[in-house]
Amino acid sequence: MTTQVRAAAYGGPEVLTITEESAPVPGPGEVLVEVRAAGVNQADMKVYSGVWGTDPAKLPIPLGFEVAGVVTAVGDDVTGHAVGDEVIAHPVRGGYATDVVAPVRTVVAKPAGLDWPEASGLMLTGTAAAHAVTAVDLGAGDTVLVHGAAGGVGLVAVQLAVLRGARVVGTAAPSQHDLLRELGAVPVTYGDGLLDRVRAAAPDGIDAALDLAGTDEALDVSLAVVAERGRIATIANFDRGPREGIRVLGAGGEEGKEIREAAAPELAELAATGRLRVFVEATFPLTEVVAAHELLASRRASGKIVLLP
Numbered sequence: 001m002t003t004q005v006r007a008a009a010y011g012g013p014e015v016l017t018i019t020e021e022s023a024p025v026p027g028p029g030e031v032l033v034e035v036r037a038a039g040v041n042q043a044d045m046k047v048y049s050g051v052w053g054t055d056p057a058k059l060p061i062p063l064g065f066e067v068a069g070v071v072t073a074v075g076d077d078v079t080g081h082a083v084g085d086e087v088i089a090h091p092v093r094g095g096y097a098t099d100v101v102a103p104v105r106t107v108v109a110k111p112a113g114l115d116w117p118e119a120s121g122l123m124l125t126g127t128a129a130a131h132a133v134t135a136v137d138l139g140a141g142d143t144v145l146v147h148g149a150a151g152g153v154g155l156v157a158v159q160l161a162v163l164r165g166a167r168v169v170g171t172a173a174p175s176q177h178d179l180l181r182e183l184g185a186v187p188v189t190y191g192d193g194l195l196d197r198v199r200a201a202a203p204d205g206i207d208a209a210l211d212l213a214g215t216d217e218a219l220d221v222s223l224a225v226v227a228e229r230g231r232i233a234t235i236a237n238f239d240r241g242p243r244e245g246i247r248v249l250g251a252g253g254e255e256g257k258e259i260r261e262a263a264a265p266e267l268a269e270l271a272a273t274g275r276l277r278v279f280v281e282a283t284f285p286l287t288e289v290v291a292a293h294e295l296l297a298s299r300r301a302s303g304k305i306v307l308l309p
């Protein structure tokens with residue numbers, strides 16, 4: 001049997017239920033992964049909160065887009081992965097579970113230097129961050145403004161931008177400023193007066209901006225400081241982003257499937273060689289998924305929240 005978390009209805013974290021299902025069997029081109037850790041993401045909440053629709057026919061919905069674990073079975077036509085391999089799988093369906101089936105193209109070897117929680121939290125935010133820095137063509141000599149720099153996506157985006165030789169100004173709560181400085185960014189506090197603080201932090205101007213927060217403030221300030229709209233990207237404002245003529249990234253905008261798939265092994269390599277750190281804010285037993293999602297909903301978490309089956 002497999003223990004799995006499902007959204008039984010649309011609503012808040014209280015709709016999350018734990019069920020026992022028969023063990024999944026990998027089909028052709030798939031592997032079965034015994035989950036050691038499952039990354040928790042804002043997207044998981046969007047699945048059941050109603051943001052992405054409330055079709056009753058889709059219920060109950062298995063949650064969880066990314067896991068780290070051990071391959072326990074392989075289907076027909078699988079090459080490159082074998083039983084016993086330690087892997088990361090993303091994107092998967094139903095990763096909040098003790099076992100999940102993953103298409104083999106979504107699987108990469110777990111970087112040895114990462115523990116299970118870190119490995120499970122690398123890919124969803126990592127590939128989104130990689131898409132963002134690629135979309136605005138960040139390079140050496142650029143100054144980039146990153147909104148939500150201390151969030152899951154933000155912490156990876158800051159590191160990737162620094163690796164590309166860019167100067168980073170990142171918005172975050174004051175409690176996160178030391179961490180952002182440690183990663184090589186200049187921190188500024190979001191909220192009233194942000195535009196002035198950004199101009200003071202980057203007197204020579206801002207070349208590109210990444211909105212990873214989804215607020216009007218993030219877009220307003222980005223539009224005020226970046227000359228080229230094609231060098232402003234949002235991953236979180238699908239309402240206003242398209243109207244402003246900026247890059248809107250992810251499902252519902254530019255999906256960037258090829259960029260994100262290509263980024264996965266690169267992120268694993270960067271993490272394996274210590275050039276990319278994964279920050280885990282909190283771990284919860286799978287059975288405490290409601291508490292994990294209450295923390296997620298608070299938007300107070302810096303870095304990843306992880307479930308341990």
Ligand SMILES: NC(=O)c1ccc[n+]([C@@H]2O[C@H](COP(=O)([O-])OP(=O)(O)OC[C@H]3O[C@@H](n4cnc5c(N)ncnc54)[C@H](OP(=O)(O)O)[C@@H]3O)[C@@H](O)[C@H]2O)c1
Pocket residue numbers: 041042043124125128147148149150151152153154171172173174176190191212213214215235236249250251296299300301302303304
């Ligand atoms: N389109 C895509 O492909 C894609 C992929 C991944 C995520 N996303 C979306 O991107 C957003 C961020 O995801 P995430 O995983 O990074 O979320 P997260 O880890 O929950 O990050 C939340 C962060 O938001 C920051 N924040 C809260 N209020 C803010 C404000 N008013 N201005 C600036 N920052 C603020 C907080 O920073 P402080 O600690 O500094 O307060 C917190 O660290 C979510 O909406 C998510 O759904 C989209």
